[in-house]
Amino acid sequence: MKKSYLADLILLGVTFTWGATFVLVKEAIDTMPPFTFLAVRFLLGGLVLALFMAAFFRHTFKGMSKEIWLAGTWLGFWLFAGYAFQTFGLMFTTASKAGFITGLSVVLVPFLSLWLLKHPLKKKALLGVAIATVGLGLLSLNRDLSINVGDLLVFCCALSYGMHITLVGRYTVRFHAMPFALIQILATGVFNAIGAFLFEDYTTAWSPQVLLDAWVLSALLICSVIATAFAFVAQNQFQKFTSPTRTALIFATEPVFAAATGFLVAGDRLTAAQVFGCLLILGGMLFAELGGGQDSEPHAEAAT
Template sequence: MRKYIGEIGLIIIAIIWGSGFVVTSISLDYYSAYQNMAVRFLIGAAILGLVFYKKLKSVKKETMIKGVILGAILYLAFALQTVGLQFTTPSKNAFLTAVNVVVVPLIGWAMYKKRLDKHEVAGAVLAMLGIAFLSIRFSAELNIGDILSFLCAFAFAFHIIYTAKFVSTEDPIHLTVVQLLTAAILGFIVLTFRGELAIPMVDGAVFSLVYLGVFATAIAFLLQTVAQKFISETKAAIILSTESFWGMVLSILVLGEVITVKMAVGAALILLAILISETKPRLFRTVPLREKA
């Protein structure tokens, strides 16, 4: 079981984020996207800060710097996704953001000369195609929202890359708390400039913010940081990309959404992506040449 601790943690995150689609849509009926981001990061940082208060007394300066870097990248990724969504369709935004699953191994190769694992790269491509089938409902035109969504994919990819790099030497709890606090501070700075600091307290909407702050932020990002100690960046990106799949499953189970052929194909491709990256099947068996007599 310990062997698969990384995979299990990331699958739990993907399920939480998949369930978060509905909760986020409820929250956005009452709060702006920027208020949503700032509050969820603040709640996440506060929850983890309270739980691990004693442990946080020993945070090293180097860990804080790395946590600030992660927090800045994280907020940038969410901001690009949010702004991009204002100019493009949700399906395009979801698909272009998911391109990070292919970008991660390429960045790892370019920055650290990491060998490209053919099974993980194949899994990454299949995962992206699966997400395309689940979300594709768009025309071929390109606009500023598409560009921002594409840049968002790079930001999320760098977040996964640097999380893996930093957590190899730093405490995952320290890293998570510092990065969430950094993202929250950046969020409230942006709210100040936008004049959106007045956040209404509406019963149903507050519940959605609490859910996003506790589960989709505090628990999810702590699990991600811990899980990435045990798993490669590319495999992490592939498993995290299944949030679209889990969102579909929960929509079918909870909301009674009807399964279409396109949804079934997308789900099958995503599951095949995980299977290939995990089992690494030998697709081509090398047959030795006969020696000449």
């Protein structure tokens, strides 16, 4: 199997973990404030990854130079910004509109890649993006199509996620995946901790009634280990073998997995239009994957 196809499958698995944990996170943040939850999630995930590296890949700590710290913190900032803009945007807009606008990062990434990475715009990838965008609209939008300040904030979220995906494509070929992911995770945790200190009652994180709540505890453990430590190492390791545009298309399937999990676990129901939207998202991804030709595939050697 070509490295690019294997990388895409691994990234699809990463997206599945993010989508599948959506129900857990949604229930958890009803008890623990969002920034506080994210701070604990990412800092705990960083601790798990650091202990794993210390036990099995101790030599990778030697590669933690000033350059990797600066790059990892910069990417951690964009990841945090995505969560922050989405959190505040949800205060002023609907969840359905926020889901669609967040998914627009799939549209932004090809142009950010052209600007920052000089990757050419591939016609088949752009058509796949367009198909997936229509699918996101059918899956996420309701009849209220007016624009408000919340929508603008969530668009900044989409831009932040797009920047993170694009910059991973720039830096991931330079650094070993584990320390690079570790720095991003820790930086995201610290930025969220600052947000919790400024905007939330972060002391709730230490309340036994909150911390030992079944939803909160299970969400923190699963998200910290699988959806953070494992997932971001996998992204940093395998995105070097594909392109940011294809990565964005793969990540666009997150709401599909979230919807499927909601249907199976929480009893959510999808309309016919939403089911068709899911199929269009998957179709757009498959069109870009199988439509012929790798979308500006990198050929750099992996860092060791």
